[in-house]
Amino acid sequence: MKNASHLLHNGNVIKNVSVGSYLKIAKGFAELIGKIESEFIQEDKLNLSSNYSNSKNRIKRILVVTLVGFINSENNQKEFKQGLKELPLIENECYLLNEDEFELIHKFAKDTEDAIQIGTLLNETSVPIKLGVDRLFASHIGIFGNTGSGKSYSLAKIYHELFNKYKKEAKFRENAKFVLIDFNGEYVNPKTDDGKYNKIILEEEFKDEFILGNKKSKFPISKESIESVEILSILLDATEKTQKPFLDSVFNYNIFKNENFNFKNFIKEEIIEILIFKKDKNLGVRVLFELFKDINDCFEQGSNIYEEIRKFIGKEIDFRTDEGKFYLKKGMLGRANKSTSTDNKGYTEENLDFYFKVPFFELIDKIEFQQNELFFIKLKIVLKYYKDYVSGNLNAEFIGPLKSRTIKIFRQLFYLIEISNNTSNSSKNTTIISLKNITDQSIKKVLPLVICKEFYDSHKKKNNKSKYLNIIIDEVHNILSKNSIRESETWKDYRLETFEEIIKEGRKFGVFLTIASQRPSDISDTIISQLHNYFLHRLINNKDIEAIGRTVSYLDKVSFESLSILPQGACILAGLSADLPVVIKVDKIDDDYKPYNETIQLTQHWNDE
Known part of the structure; x- marks a missing residue:
C-alpha cells in the first residue's frame, strides 16, 4: 500500500514493489519468488463511497506477477532455485523481500565456485553481480547493443576480470587460448600522449598483438589452410x-x-x-x-x-x-x-x-x-x-x-600473412588481431574466417579435453551478415557453415565463441539462438529488438521491453550463468585497460582556450 521506491524496516532499507522487482509468496513453509511484470489501478465501483474512510481507498493497485523460482532450504543453507516447485493458493500472503533474500536471488555463483564480478544491479548498486567462471566462459557469449551503448566496454570488462584472476597461473597459460578479432583497432595498444602504451584488457607481457595492414606485422597461417x-x-x-x-x-x-x-x-x-x-x-x-x-x-x-x-x-x-x-x-x-x-x-x-x-x-x-x-x-x-x-x-x-x-x-x-609450419608457437595464450588498417574490404572479411577456421581445426585435431579455445569477435556483423549483397552465395554459405559448426559442435572440443555486434538482426538466427549467455545493451532499431525477442529464450517481458531505454553502460544479463534476467551496471575498468573507442570530445579541439 506504500507508494515509495524504498521502505525502512527494522532499521534496514528495503526495496518496495514495482515493475521489475520481486516479492515472496508464502505457501506454508514454501517460499515462492515472483517477478512483477506490470501493474495497473482499478476503481471499486461496487461499493458506496460511504463504506470507505478515505476516498483513496476505493482505488485498488493490481500487480501482475510471474513466478520465477523458489528459495530452497537445506542444511540450514538457503539457496534460490529457478523454476516452479509449487503454485500459490488463493489468499496466500505476499511479502517484500528483506535484504538477505534480495541478495540471495541475485547471487549467481556459489561460495565454492570461482567467480568474477562484472558489475552491480542498476537500481541497487550495493548488490554486486558475480558470475561463475565455469558457467560463463564454458559457453557461447553474445554481447549486443547500439554503437555507444557500452558493448565493447562490457567485452573488455568481462575478459579483463578473467585475465586478472588467472593470468599468472601456469596451467591457465598452458591450457587456455584466447583469440580476439578486432575490426576497428579498439583493443590494440595505441601510444598515449606521454609515449607509453595503454594495456587494454591485458598487459603486453601476456599477449601477442598483430596489427595487420601496416606492412610490419604478419599473421602466421598454415600452408594447408591457405591451399584449401x-x-x-x-x-x-x-x-x-x-x-x-x-x-x-x-x-x-x-x-x-x-x-x-x-x-x-x-x-x-x-x-x-x-x-x-x-x-x-x-x-x-x-x-x-x-x-x-x-x-x-x-x-x-x-x-x-x-x-x-x-x-x-x-x-x-x-x-x-x-x-x-x-x-x-x-x-x-x-x-x-x-x-x-x-x-x-x-x-x-x-x-x-x-x-x-x-x-x-x-x-x-x-x-x-x-x-x-x-x-x-x-x-x-x-x-x-x-x-x-x-x-x-x-x-x-x-x-x-x-x-x-x-x-x-x-x-x-604478402603484407598480411606468412606461411608457417607452427602457427601456435607462442608462450602467450592471448592473441589480438587488429584488422583496422586493411583497406581491401573483401580481404578484411575473408581473413577472419581463415584465421578462425585455422584455430578451430587445429584445436579440433588435438582433441584434448583439457585444452580450451575461446574465439572472440567484435563487430561480428562484418563477417556474419546475412543481408549483405556484396559477397557471393558461396562465401555466405561456407562462412555460415563454419561458424554454425563452431557454435553447434565446438563445445565437445572445448571451443567457445564470444561475439559482439550492434546489428543482431543482421546475424543468422541459428547462431544467436545457440548462444548461452547474453549481455544486451540498448537497442533502438525495431528489427534488432525483434531479432532478440525471436531468438533469446531467457528474456522475460519486463527485460525485453526495457531494451530500448537502457542507459549507457547498463545491460540486461540473461542466460545460463544467471538464474534470472537482471539489469546490471557494468563496473568501471581502469583507464589503462579500457578499449580505445571513446567518442571524440569536439569542444576540446574547437575551443582556443
Whole structure:
C-alpha cells in the first residue's frame, strides 16, 4: 500500500514493489519468488463511497506477477532455485523481500565456485553481480547493443576480470587460448600522449598483438589452410562452375606435388611448347609476353626479368609466316658452337631448340625466386593457367580474370600473412588481431574466417579435453551478415557453415565463441539462438529488438521491453550463468585497460582556450 521506491524496516532499507522487482509468496513453509511484470489501478465501483474512510481507498493497485523460482532450504543453507516447485493458493500472503533474500536471488555463483564480478544491479548498486567462471566462459557469449551503448566496454570488462584472476597461473597459460578479432583497432595498444602504451584488457607481457595492414606485422597461417580450395575460392571470388574446378586442378596437379619439381624447368618446357610445337605466331608472341609479365607481377618487390625477356623476344626471335615456324635472327648464330646452315629455311625444330636454349634460357636461369610460400602458391596458379591455355584445355575468357585476381590479392596478402609450419608457437595464450588498417574490404572479411577456421581445426585435431579455445569477435556483423549483397552465395554459405559448426559442435572440443555486434538482426538466427549467455545493451532499431525477442529464450517481458531505454553502460544479463534476467551496471575498468573507442570530445579541439 506504500507508494515509495524504498521502505525502512527494522532499521534496514528495503526495496518496495514495482515493475521489475520481486516479492515472496508464502505457501506454508514454501517460499515462492515472483517477478512483477506490470501493474495497473482499478476503481471499486461496487461499493458506496460511504463504506470507505478515505476516498483513496476505493482505488485498488493490481500487480501482475510471474513466478520465477523458489528459495530452497537445506542444511540450514538457503539457496534460490529457478523454476516452479509449487503454485500459490488463493489468499496466500505476499511479502517484500528483506535484504538477505534480495541478495540471495541475485547471487549467481556459489561460495565454492570461482567467480568474477562484472558489475552491480542498476537500481541497487550495493548488490554486486558475480558470475561463475565455469558457467560463463564454458559457453557461447553474445554481447549486443547500439554503437555507444557500452558493448565493447562490457567485452573488455568481462575478459579483463578473467585475465586478472588467472593470468599468472601456469596451467591457465598452458591450457587456455584466447583469440580476439578486432575490426576497428579498439583493443590494440595505441601510444598515449606521454609515449607509453595503454594495456587494454591485458598487459603486453601476456599477449601477442598483430596489427595487420601496416606492412610490419604478419599473421602466421598454415600452408594447408591457405591451399584449401574452399578458402582460395572465397578469397579469389572464384565462380562455382569454372574457376573453382581450375583451382582444384592446380593443387591436385601431380607435377607440382613432386618433391623435385623445378619451376624454371617447367617455364622452359612451356616456352619450347609455345615456340616450337604450337607454331602459332599469334599465340606464341602474345602469350610469351603475357607469361613473363605475369611471372614478373608475382614478385612483391618487382623484378627486371620481364624487361630483359621482352627485349630478347623483340630483337632475337622472329617468325616465318610461310613455314609457320619461329627462328633466331642471324646475329644469334655465332653464340652457339654448332655448325649449321645460315639459311633460315633450313632450320629444323631441333636446331631451333638448341640455339634457342643458349641465350634465352640463360635469362630464365637468372631469375631469383622469392623464398616465400605465398609466392610459390601464386606462381603455381599462373603457370598452370598457361599450361592449360597453351595445350587448349582452358578458356582464357573464363579463367583469365581469376589469374589476374590471384596476382592482385596475393600481393596484398604478402603484407598480411606468412606461411608457417607452427602457427601456435607462442608462450602467450592471448592473441589480438587488429584488422583496422586493411583497406581491401573483401580481404578484411575473408581473413577472419581463415584465421578462425585455422584455430578451430587445429584445436579440433588435438582433441584434448583439457585444452580450451575461446574465439572472440567484435563487430561480428562484418563477417556474419546475412543481408549483405556484396559477397557471393558461396562465401555466405561456407562462412555460415563454419561458424554454425563452431557454435553447434565446438563445445565437445572445448571451443567457445564470444561475439559482439550492434546489428543482431543482421546475424543468422541459428547462431544467436545457440548462444548461452547474453549481455544486451540498448537497442533502438525495431528489427534488432525483434531479432532478440525471436531468438533469446531467457528474456522475460519486463527485460525485453526495457531494451530500448537502457542507459549507457547498463545491460540486461540473461542466460545460463544467471538464474534470472537482471539489469546490471557494468563496473568501471581502469583507464589503462579500457578499449580505445571513446567518442571524440569536439569542444576540446574547437575551443582556443
